[in-house]
Amino acid sequence: MILVTGSAGFIGSNFVLDWCALHDEPVLSLDKLTYAGNLENLASLQANLRHSFVQGDIGDAELVARLLSEHRPRAVINFAAESHVDRSIHGPEDFIQTNIVGTFHLLEAVRAYWGELPDAEKSAFRFLHVSTDEVYGSLAKDEPAFTETHRYEPNSPYSASKAASDHLVRAYHHTYGLPVLTTNCSNNYGPYHFPEKLIPLLIVNALAGKALPVYGDGQQIRDWLYVKDHCSAIRCVLEKGRLGEVYNVGGWNEKANLDIVHIVCDLLDELRPRAAVQPAIFNFQSSSYRSLITFVTDRPGHDRRYAIDARKIERELGWKPAETFETGIRKTVQWYLDNQGWVSNVLSGNYRQWVEKQYGE
Ligand code: NAD
Ligand code: DAU
Secondary structure: EEEOOOOOOHHHHHHHHHHHHHOOOOOOEOOOOOOOOHHHOOOOOOOOOOOEEOOOOOHHHHHHHHHHHHHOOOOEOOHHHHHHHHHHHHHHHHHHHHHHHHHHHHHHHHHHHHHOOOOHHHHHOOOEEEHHHHHOOOOOOOOOOOOOOOOOOOHHHHHHHOOOOOHHHHHHHHHOOOOOOEEEOEEEEEOOOOOOOHHHHHHHHOOOOOOOOEEEOOOOEEEEEEEHHHHHHHHHHHHOOOOOOEEOOOOOOOHHHHHHHHHHHHHHHHHHHHHHHOOOOOOOOOOOOOOOOOEOOOOOOOOEEEOOOOOOHHHOOOOOOOOOOOHHHHHHHHHHOOHHHHHHHHHOOHHHHHHHHHOOO
16 A cells, blocks of 8 residues: 555645546555645545545654554655745745654654565655755746756745755665655646635636736746646656656646736636626626736745756656646636535635735735
């Protein structure tokens, strides 16, 4: 079996759902269920005997040690993290605790477990750490995309904490021989994406007739990858990755934020025209969701451009994304339209407090 941490979040839940659809191998899920963790994401697995869920912290070394010795996984895939840059700017402490201290405790528990395994299991064991392109810092417009040897230059408390966790993982391989793999991926989008992040925030706000906040001039560039493609890359690295290696994962799909906003508005105009959603507010048919675009104060220290050079994973492991941005974003917008119940459950509770803190009234 495999142990997946952070499995109730956006990417972790997509990974577990896909894994259970594709494999017979059981999954043990471990998630603290912070504001970003949502068991509803895993609801379709409720009756699946090959999936079990434990609520807990990767930093709880005793709990992790017990889970490892009771379930004897052949791999640990670590998605657990505080993941939102803006939250890390308002309050970095949780990022330090989970992304650095938590990863350290997880590594210690895994090292002790791995050290006691019989030889065959020991050499088959893998610890896969899921990281981000943000550790490499920001690129100028004409600089080449990030390769795996690009120097680390994290700019936000979030990316600095992820960089620290990457270094710990690397050190555990170098010093103790722990069989680790690291992936550094670009921006994901797709189902179950928490609506504090740009793309789901746009969809949710547009449908509610609310402002679509664009930081600064909206010309910052991100490299977008459909979440299912990230999950297939992780499965590929887990199966074929060389020990101790880092693999950059991306979709060769750089877009400026304002272009993303336009694409999402245009898709919504096509799939759920505004006149049908907000007839009381707008009774003239031609009004596009684009009229909700609002430029707001920029994110402090905002990275200008990320771009991933994904040639290594393609060359060595044969991985390529299956979706283009056009197919992936259409599926994503449709998923949000089809899953309004999931959206309204997420929007209740402390989500509202976050929106007020970040965007004001
Ligand atoms: P997310 O915030 O949606 O989910 C994180 C999950 O981790 C949540 O379910 C949360 O409850 C859980 N968690 C938080 N602290 C924990 C702890 N101490 N112990 C156990 N569980 C804990 O994040 P995501 O977008 O799914 O990202 C998953 C991973 O992928 C993160 O490590 C992130 O850095 C990385 N990543 C994300 C992206 C992206 O675009 N979202 C891109 C590249 C890499
Ligand atoms: O690059 C990978 C990273 O992508 C992951 O490591 C992070 O976990 C993930 O959150 C994401 O970080 P970003 O900061 O790039 O994602 P976010 O969706 O928050 O923002 C995307 C871009 O959109 C960024 O340039 C900021 C901008 N933005 C964001 C929000 C929430 C806006 O213009 N307005 C907004 O309201």
